[in-house]
Amino acid sequence: xPKPVAISEAESRVMEVLWQRAPQSADEVxxxxxxxxxxxEKTIKTLLNRLLAKRALSAQKDGRRYLYSPQLxxxxxxxxxxxxxxxxxxxxxxxxxxVHFSEHEKLSARDVAELRKLVDAIDKPRPGxxxx
Amino acid sequence: xPKPVAISEAESRVMEVLWQRAPQSADEVxxxxxxxxxxxEKTIKTLLNRLLAKRALSAQKDGRRYLYSPQLxxxxxxxxxxxxxxxxxxxxxxxxxxVHFSEHEKLSARDVAELRKLVDAIDKPRPGxxxx
DNA sequence: CTCTTTCAACTACACATGTAATCGTCGGTC
DNA sequence: GACCGACGATTACATGTGTAGTTGAAAGAG
Numbered sequence: 001x002p003k004p005v006a007i008s009e010a011e012s013r014v015m016e017v018l019w020q021r022a023p024q025s026a027d028e029v030x031x032x033x034x035x036x037x038x039x040x041e042k043t044i045k046t047l048l049n050r051l052l053a054k055r056a057l058s059a060q061k062d063g064r065r066y067l068y069s070p071q072l073x074x075x076x077x078x079x080x081x082x083x084x085x086x087x088x089x090x091x092x093x094x095x096x097x098x099v100h101f102s103e104h105e106k107l108s109a110r111d112v113a114e115l116r117k118l119v120d121a122i123d124k125p126r127p128g129x130x131x132x
Numbered sequence: 133x134p135k136p137v138a139i140s141e142a143e144s145r146v147m148e149v150l151w152q153r154a155p156q157s158a159d160e161v162x163x164x165x166x167x168x169x170x171x172x173e174k175t176i177k178t179l180l181n182r183l184l185a186k187r188a189l190s191a192q193k194d195g196r197r198y199l200y201s202p203q204l205x206x207x208x209x210x211x212x213x214x215x216x217x218x219x220x221x222x223x224x225x226x227x228x229x230x231v232h233f234s235e236h237e238k239l240s241a242r243d244v245a246e247l248r249k250l251v252d253a254i255d256k257p258r259p260g261x262x263x264x
Numbered sequence: 265c266t267c268t269t270t271c272a273a274c275t276a277c278a279c280a281t282g283t284a285a286t287c288g289t290c291g292g293t294c
Numbered sequence: 295g296a297c298c299g300a301c302g303a304t305t306a307c308a309t310g311t312g313t314a315g316t317t318g319a320a321a322g323a324g
Contacts, residue, residue, distance in 0.1 A: 006310085008310075008311055008312085009220060009311085009312090010311075010312060010313090011311090012221075026271085026272085039312095039313080039314095040313070040314060040315095041314095042313080042314050042315070043312075043313050043314060045271090045272080045273095046312085046313075046314075047312090047313095049272085049273080049274095050310095050311085063321095064270080064271060064272090064320075064321070065270095065271070065272085066271095066272080075232075075236065077221070078221050078222065078232055079232065079236055079237075081217060081220070081221045082217065082221070082229065082232060082233070082237075085213060085214065085217045088141060088144060088213070089144075089209070089210050089213045089214070090210065093240060093242060093243060094233060094237070094239060094240070094243040094246070095240070095242045095243050095245070095246040097214065098243070098247060098250055099246060100207075100210055100211065100214060101214070101226060101250075102249075102253060104207065104211055105211075105214075105226070107226060107254070108225060108226070108227070110225065110227045111225065111226040111227050111230070112254055113227075114226070114227040114230045114231060115230060115247065115250060115251055115254070116251060117234075118230055118233075118234045118247060119247055119251050121234060122239070122244055122247070138280085140280075140282085141281085141282090142281075142282060142283090143281090158301080171282095171283080171284095172283070172285095173284095174283080174284050174285065175282075175283050175284060177301090177302075177303095178282085178284075179282090179283095181302085181303080182280095196290070196291075196300080196301065196302090197300095197301065197302085198301090198302080
């Protein structure tokens with residue numbers, strides 16, 4: 001398989017727009033990013049082309065323009081970024097990250113709820129799914 | 133305050149060595165990294181100097197050589213990297229990261245234990261701290 | 265048909281990063 | 295005291311990234 005392509009920070013902002021809705025034309029992406037960034041239109045088009053070169057996007061010709069769609073799935077990217085953080089920063093396992101958060105970060109209500117759900121899911125595995 | 137300096141991947145490997153033990157001379161760091169990398173001595177010295185320039189390390193002259201010590205603390209770096217992942221990849225909050233792990237990653241026994249500890253700590257806040 | 269607008273394609277350029285090599289100097293070896 | 299070897303200091307160079315500008319061709323305006 002083609003080796004995993006790195007998506008830069010700025011590029012990921014463009015991907016987010018297309019993960020929200022696809023396909024979209026360059027101008028639509030520019031418009032969407034105008035809300036959240038002050039990037040020049042040319043900058044965004046450069047990023048689109050780099051993402052195409054990295055095969056993180058695909059493009060269909062639509063008359064004179066292109067319509068872009070994500071090729072890389074958001075979940076896969078999230079998985080890669082998470083794995084990378086764990087490996088680079090926390091020695092490869094989740095536990096130290098959790099320790100970090102429990103000790104240094106305030107958890108929102110939603111975080112706590114999510115945490116409980118996670119633990120509950122482990123405690124009471126879904127019927128049909130045996131734990132271990 | 134001086135704006136937060138970015139530590140690159142390779143640079144962080146050098147920091148890890150000095151977070152383990154400090155101060156150490158360039159040669160000691162080179163020796164430590166010889167175990168885990170195939171970096172040239174010159175490469176490692178370049179990284180030490182860049183980290184100095186970024187003020188992530190400090191150096192004290194020891195005769196003809198320098199002894200390096202971390203200036204940036206490991207916990208602070210971990211906090212920054214974690215925050216950065218959350219903001220860039222998971223919309224800024226921990227919950228989606230947890231969802232991601234519960235759905236896509238297998239949790240080790242240690243992860244699960246840590247998770248339980250975390251939830252327990254929330255259930256039974258330390259004496260003196262009322263939960264809302 | 266000719267002129268203008270509008271895209272995509274290509275080019276630009278500074279700074280970061282990975283990965284070293286070269287230069288200059290200080291201290292020790294004969 | 296001239297030479298060598300060990301260090302730090304400086305320089306190098308390709309590739310990635312942020313942030314555009316320039317070019318060329320095609321589509322629409324008149």
